Amino acid sequence: MPAFNYIGRDASGSQVKGAIDAANSTLVAEQLSRQRIIPISIESAKSSTAEKSSTDINIEDLLGLNQVTLDDLIVFCRQMYALVKSGVPILRAINGMAESSTSVKLKSALNDISAQLEGGFPLSTALHQHPKLFSPLFISLIHVGENTGNLDDAFLKLASYFEREQETRKRIKTALRYPSFVLIALVAAMVILNIFVIPTFANMFAKLGADLPWATKILIASSDFFLDYWPHMLIASVVGIFALRRYLQTSKGMYLWDKRKLKLPVVGGVIERSILSRFSHSFSIILRAGVPMTTGLTLVADAVDNTFMRKKIIAMRSNIESGESLLRSASASTLFTPLVLQMIAVGEETGRVDELLEEVGDYYEREVDYELSTLTARIEPIMIAIVAGMVLILALGIFTPMWDMMSAFKGK
Numbered sequence: 089m090p091a092f093n094y095i096g097r098d099a100s101g102s103q104v105k106g107a108i109d110a111a112n113s114t115l116v117a118e119q120l121s122r123q124r125i126i127p128i129s130i131e132s133a134k135s136s137t138a139e140k141s142s143t144d145i146n147i148e149d150l151l152g153l154n155q156v157t158l159d160d161l162i163v164f165c166r167q168m169y170a171l172v173k174s175g176v177p178i179l180r181a182i183n184g185m186a187e188s189s190t191s192v193k194l195k196s197a198l199n200d201i202s203a204q205l206e207g208g209f210p211l212s213t214a215l216h217q218h219p220k221l222f223s224p225l226f227i228s229l230i231h232v233g234e235n236t237g238n239l240d241d242a243f244l245k246l247a248s249y250f251e252r253e254q255e256t257r258k259r260i261k262t263a264l265r266y267p268s269f270v271l272i273a274l275v276a277a278m279v280i281l282n283i284f285v286i287p288t289f290a291n292m293f294a295k296l297g298a299d300l301p302w303a304t305k306i307l308i309a310s311s312d313f314f315l316d317y318w319p320h321m322l323i324a325s326v327v328g329i330f331a332l333r334r335y336l337q338t339s340k341g342m343y344l345w346d347k348r349k350l351k352l353p354v355v356g357g358v359i360e361r362s363i364l365s366r367f368s369h370s371f372s373i374i375l376r377a378g379v380p381m382t383t384g385l386t387l388v389a390d391a392v393d394n395t396f397m398r399k400k401i402i403a404m405r406s407n408i409e410s411g412e413s414l415l416r417s418a419s420a421s422t423l424f425t426p427l428v429l430q431m432i433a434v435g436e437e438t439g440r441v442d443e444l445l446e447e448v449g450d451y452y453e454r455e456v457d458y459e460l461s462t463l464t465a466r467i468e469p470i471m472i473a474i475v476a477g478m479v480l481i482l483a484l485g486i487f488t489p490m491w492d493m494m495s496a497f498k499g500k
Contacts, residue, residue, distance in 0.1 A: 091107050091108070091109050091216075092107065092108055092109075092110060092116045092131065093105070093106075093107050093131050094106060094107070094108060094116060094120060094125075094131075096120055096125040104125060106207075106209075107217070108120070108209075108213060109213055109216050123208045156191055156193055156194045156197075156221050157191070158250050158253060158254045158257070159254070160189070160190075160191045160194050161246075161250050162247055162250045162251055162254065164185060164189070164194065165243045165244075165246045165247035165250060166243075166247045167185060167188075168181060168185065168243045169240050169243035169244045169247060171184065171185075172239050172240040172243060173240040178205060178211055178239075179202060179205045179206065182198055182201055182202045182205060182211075183198075183202050185198055186198035186199050186202060193221070194221065197218045197221050200214075200217065200218070201214040201215065201217075201218070204217065210231075210234055211230055211234060211239075212227050212228075212230045212231035212234055215227050215230060223390060223391055224386075224387050224390045224391070225370055225374070225387045225388065225390065225391040226246060228374065228377075228379060228383075228387045229242045229245060229246055229373065229374070229377055230242055230243075230246075232377040232378060232379060233377070236377075236378065242377070245373050245376075245377070249369060249370065249373060252369060252453075253366065256362055256365070256366075256453070256456065259456070259457070259460050260358065260362070260456075260460065262460075263358075263460040263461075263463040263464060264355075264463075266464055266467075267464070267467045267471060270471045270475075271471075274474060274475070274478070277478070278478075279314075281311075281482070282310065282311045282314040282315070283311075283314070283315065285486075286307050286308060286310075286311035286486075287311055287315065289486050290308045290311065290312075293308075293489060296493060299489075299492075300489055301484065301485075301488055301489060303481060303484035303485040303488065304484075304485040304486065304488065304489050306485065307481070307482075307485035307486070339395070342395050343395045343396060343399075346394045346395045346396040346397070347396040350363075350394075350396065354463065354466050354467055354470075355463070357459055358456060358459045358460060358463065361452045361455045361456045361459065362452070362456050363392050363393070363394050363397055364423065364424070364448075364452045365449050365452035365453045365455075365456060366391065366392055366393075366449075367388055367391075367392050367397070367401065367449075368445045368446070368448040368449030368452060369445075369446065369449035370387075370388045370391045370392075371384060371385070371388045371445050372442045372443075372445035372446040372449060374387055374388060375441060375442040375445070376442045381408060381414065381441075382405050382408055382409055385401055385402070385404055385405035385408070386402070386405060388401060389401040389402050389405070397423070400421045400422075400423055401421070403417075403420070403421060404417040404418060404420075404421050405417075407420060413436060414432060414436055414441065415429060415432050415433045415436055418432055424448075427451075428448050428451065431444050431447060431448050431451075432444060432445075432448070
């Protein structure tokens with residue numbers, strides 16, 4: 089929904105200014121009138137803030153420190169559900185959450201939201217001023233809950249959605265823990281070998297004047313390069329990591345990486361099914377809340393957190409706006425399997441699209457669970473092959489010349 093900046097005067101004649109989300113400037117003027125503010129000027133919000141954030145380097149964003157965790161959002165939604173359901177006024181509930189929050193960034197945002205609520209803004213508009221903390225899906229459900237009188241139910245749905253998302257992430261992290269540990273151990277072993285082991289053997293071979301095979305020469309050359317240029321390699325690695333993270337924050341870089349990671353061997357399928365599960369569950373929640381399908385697809389496109397998938401979902405929305413059915417649009421996107429398309433078709437025929445989408449989300453969750461349960465078994469052969477390759481190189485590079493020298497010594 090477009091944002092508009094306004095300047096006006098309140099009942100006392102003082103100048104006030106701010107921002108309101110509305111479909112057009114007429115609705116902004118109507119909302120200001122209800123707040124007893126006489127508008128002086130209403131202008132469409134500029135994108136300068138977004139452009140500035142895309143060009144300026146923020147160290148906290150690069151390091152991933154400028155975020156509120158899912159745990160924080162789950163606690164917030166659960167406690168807001170309990171407070172609202174108990175009849176506690178929204179302003180008092182927000183103030184209480186701000187006092188009890190352990191997240192500094194969330195506490196600051198809630199204090200600002202409280203100030204906007206005191207100024208007469210609805211909760212959804214106040215939340216919209218903090219897009220880094222609250223997604224469009226989050227704000228939309230709160231907006232629907234405010235208008236229908238079911239704000240407590242909106243917070244409960246969001247809490248369940250975030251808990252499901254958190255559980256999926258934990259399962260993925262658990263499945264990747266073993267291969268990650270093995271890779272770290274391999275890197276550490278390579279560093280130790282290049283710093284301590286290989287130079288010792290290189291000095292011994294040099295003193296004995298042994299004729300070295302090609303594998304040993306490669307090991308010694310790589311060790312010498314590592315010892316001579318490790319500061320440059322360290323600096324290049326740090327600069328490369330920051331440059332890569334900066335590139336991935338651009339539209340092109342983000343799109344290419346989001347598309348590429350769906351095709352990664354072993355884990356690509358897990359990522360894709362996890363995103364489709366998130367899409368199905370969030371779309372189901374949106375439709376159950378009474379949001380129109382095309383608007384729901386726009387909100388869900390931002391919720392999937394994958395620009396490649398987002399482009400496909402926006403294409404689905406465009407097809408539906410052109411008169412196509414959800415089934416045809418989903419089929420044209422090539423995102424879903426024939427089984428899922430059949431479930432969507434049944435949902436359209438029976439008028440239970442939201443229920444069938446929930447089933448689709450559960451289906452993809454089961455697929456993710458199965459993929460994760462077999463992930464270690466599929467990655468383990470790759471790890472064994474890498475370790476075997478390292479052992480083979482060491483055997484050829486270090487032990488072969490030693491055996492040759494021992495054979496020559498025995499021959500004498």
